[in-house]
Every structure is written in C-alpha cells, then in structure tokens.
Amino acid sequence: MSCVEQMKYKLYLERTSFKDAREYIEKNSEEVYYVDPGYKIFKDYYIIGVPPVAMGVRGKEMLFTYVKPCHGTFVMGIDSEEEIARLRENEGEKIKKSLKKGGPKEKAEATPASFGDMWKK
C-alpha cells in the first residue's frame, strides 16, 4: 500500500477511466501541470498514467490521478504546499531546459493547447 492511502485525502472521481480523470483535473484546477509517468509524489508514490499526466492545483490542494489495477482510476486531492511548490519548480525547470535547447519556439512547444496536440508530436 502506498503512503498516499494513509494520508488525509479527498476523492473526486472513483473507478473511472484515465482519460476522464485527466479531463476532470484539467477542468477543475486553477493551475494544471503535465508530468511524465513515474513522477514521484510524497514519500513513495510514483504516478501511473498515460503521458502526459495532468496534475492540478486548487488553492492548497493538489489534484492527481491514482490508479489501481482492479479498481480503475481515481482523482485524489491532498493538501500539500510542499508538493505544489515542487510542481511549479518542475515546470520552471522544463521551461529553462527548452530555452537552453532552442529558445522561445521550443518553449511554446512545451505547453501545447491540448493533450491531443501534445501526444501527436
């Protein structure tokens, strides 16, 4: 059992598809960040998902997908200013890297309009 299940969490969607969970986060968050599968949160949970994986911020709460093989995908919310700061920092690092590689054009490519556009590339 992951440490996430032992924390104080809220469930916003249960036993759904990963696509529906991602759309929920995209529509119901004040800020949305995209991470790769395997992104580590809290002590020992590595995010499982179809890339790019959406993570949301709503006030002090971080929204993320949690997948169980026999139960489907859940959207969980946990208050964590520390994890939210890491998400923002991670996004900043991605932009810095893309600027180093090829300037503002690549920066624009790092933030596509939709998931579909991103995955086509």
Next chain:
Amino acid sequence: MTEGKKALLVMGCPEVPVQTSMVIYLAHKLDKAGYDVTVAGTDAAVKLVKTADPENHYIKKTADVDQLIGEIVEQKIDFDISFAFMHSDAGMTYGATFSAISKARPYAIVFGKNAEALAASIDYPAEKIVAKATHNPNPLKNKIDKVVL
C-alpha cells in the same frame, strides 16, 4: 541472441481467467528463448501464478508492480523486452507507464470481451497483440506464438 537479456511480464487485474495461464505460458517460452524473466503484478495476481507453479519451474522471479515502477524510475533495474497484459483501462494505463519509464521494447497483450475497443484506445508506442479471449486461451496463445523473440 537473447542470452542474458531481461524480460518483464506485467499482469493486470487477475479477474479474467486467460491471464494467469498465458503469463505462465509466455514466461516459459521466454525462459526457453534465454531470457531472464520477471513477472510483476498485484499481490493477488502474483499469488495466482506462484500457487500454480509451486516448484518455480516456470515463474522464477516475481515483483510487486508498484514497487517495480519505483525501481525502474530510480534506475535500479530495467528490461530489454516487456509484455503488459491488459483487459481494462487501468491495465492499459499501467502498460503506458511501463512504456514511458522503461527502455524495454514494449508489447501490449490485450484480451477480454472488450479487447478490440481497448486496443484501439492505446495511443502510446507498443506492439499490440489482441485477441477476444476470456476463458479459452488459444486465440491469445496463437497470437503470442507469432511474436519473434
């Protein structure tokens, strides 16, 4: 030459009967081809294959699927080839995760009553092996036999 190469079999939820049978079959086939095989899954899925093979003739190494994801991300282990068994959206999501984090050549083994629709939803890089099999393993076995190892 496959000597010394590592293969990973990722099991989905074990509720569809053909999975356990085909995992044991493919593990044996890969072992005969010279692969070092690890079978990963939930606690229940691992118990099913281990109980069916009490002397470890076919299943030599097992792993908890979530712990293994952490080990691959932390670059403690990786594989040359991986087969993700799936019959649900959650299984497909695990397959996508392994495809993204591992350097292994990925295969998606899609089965169950919604196999074709599930296979159509796979949009990550993987070679698909698809059969509408739930109780009878032969349609899936025939497709797996066509994979060149």
